[in-house]
Amino acid sequence: MKWEILRDGLIVIHEGKGRGSRRMIPASQRVQAVLAMRKTSTATDWIFPSDTASGHIEASTVKKQHYAALEIANVEPFVLYTLLHTCLTRWAKHMDPFTLHVLAGHTDMNTTKRYIHPDEVRIREAMAKFGGGHSLGHSRENGGPEAADDFPVTDRSDKDLNGATRQDRTGDLLITNQPLYQLS
16 A cells, blocks of 8 residues: 555545445544554655565565464464454444445445344334434324324334344335235
């Protein structure tokens, strides 16, 4: 990586494995501070210079240093790529899936879904932020929120949020999980 990829607090990625790889990632203050220290200690165009033919650190060198560090620290070996999974999984707890999708550089949202693991607590917190809906113009007579006690919301226990329901109540319409279109 060259210093030119850093612009206005952003890390600009020009290439990668897929179309989504081209993106700009805001660098945290911590990352910016570490990079500023590195910049004062090197006079090359490379962020991570090295005594290699290319003049910068190579993937093989990083792998060797990683395994040496694991051995010194007496840590169970793991593939360095695992850190990307850890980062994205942790980010997923703090941002919406679409932002995570862009920052990860994924072309397909299905790839991003691998990192999103909402549990019951997160689901309940999300619904508490939402407030459970709106009541503008609704009444018991026209199916407003106070009429909700008259109808079960789901055919499952309220405490079990891990899985799809068989039925959901929307106004006076009963929606059963089924395809909307018949594919031939």
